[in-house]
Amino acid sequence: MVKHIWSVLCERASVDQNTNLVSYLTCTEGLTAKKLPAIIQNLALGSRWHGKPNDKFRLRLLLFRPDRTKKQLLETEDHVFKDSNHRTFIILDGLPLEQGGDYIFRLEIRTAKYWKVVHDIPLSVISEDKEQIVDTKPITEAIIRAHQRHKKGTPIKEKST
Numbered sequence: 556m557v558k559h560i561w562s563v564l565c566e567r568a569s570v571d572q573n574t575n576l577v578s579y580l581t582c583t584e585g586l587t588a589k590k591l592p593a594i595i596q597n598l599a600l601g602s603r604w605h606g607k608p609n610d611k612f613r614l615r616l617l618l619f620r621p622d623r624t625k626k627q628l629l630e631t632e633d634h635v636f637k638d639s640n641h642r643t644f645i646i647l648d649g650l651p652l653e654q655g656g657d658y659i660f661r662l663e664i665r666t667a668k669y670w671k672v673v674h675d676i677p678l679s680v681i682s683e684d685k686e687q688i689v690d691t692k693p694i695t696e697a698i699i700r701a702h703q704r705h706k707k708g709t710p711i712k713e714k715s716t
Contacts, residue, residue: 556606556607556610556666557604557605557606557610557612557636557664557666558604558605558606559602559603559604559662559664559673559674560602560603560604560605561602561603561674562600562601562602562603562662562674562676563579563582563600563601563602563676564582564583564584564598564599564600564660564676564678565579565580565581565582565583565598565599565600565601566580566581566583566597566598566599567580567581567597567599568580568599568601568644577601577642579601581597583598583678584677584678584679585678585679585680585681586652586678586679586680586681587680587681587682587683588652588655588680588681588682588683589683589684590682590683590684591652591653591654591655591680591682591684592651592652592653592654593651593652594649594650594651594652595647595648595649595650595651595652596648596649597648598646598647598648598650599644599645599646599647599648600616600643600644600645600647600660600662600676601642601643601644601645602642602643602644602645602662602674603640603641603642604634604636604640604641604642604643605639605640605641606636606639606641607636607639608636608637608638608639609635609636610635610636610666611633611634611635611636611666612633612634612664612665612666613630613631613632613633613634613664613665613666614629614630614631614634614643614645614662614663614664615627615629615630615631615662615663615664615665615670616628616629616630616645616660616661616662616663617660617661617663618650618658618659618660618661619658619659619661620653620654620656620658621654621655621656621657621658621680622654622656628645628647628650628660629645652680654680654682655680655681655682655684656679656680657677657678657679657680658677658678658679658680659675659676659677659678660675660676660677660678661674661675661676662674662675662676
């Protein structure tokens with residue numbers, strides 16, 4: 556069974572060639588922009604997974620914006636474990652940020668029929684232009700409630716598009 560261990564937003568990662576150990580550099584919880592919209596540079600999502608050799612899973616990364624809209628950023632093909640540990644690193648350079656407030660990066664996996672939420676990662680975007688700020692409390696609370704329901708074992712059904 557595939558298990559999500561942790562995820563982090565950072566600027567970049569470095570892999571030691573001798574030990575194959577990873578250093579995640581400049582981990583971030585928030586950004587300040589002089590003016591929005593802005594294009595974000597040097598942002599990535601690093602994750603660690605645990606499973607058995609030949610376990611398969613797919614990843615999906617969604618972005619919830621402060622105005623309650625969501626965008627699918629990525630859906631992968633199957634990842635296959637070669638051993639019990641697996642790392643993923645998703646580069647998010649060029650991501651547009653339209654408004655200030657709390658963005659949520661939702662990481663989901665699919666090992667069978669359904670997508671399952673494994674982690675919500677907040678990113679606070681502060682705009683120095685006060686007109687750009689959106690009240691994010693309702694969306695943050697809604698995401699927390701949804702995540703609590705899914706932690707209790709309720710699967711997320713994939714929507715047809």
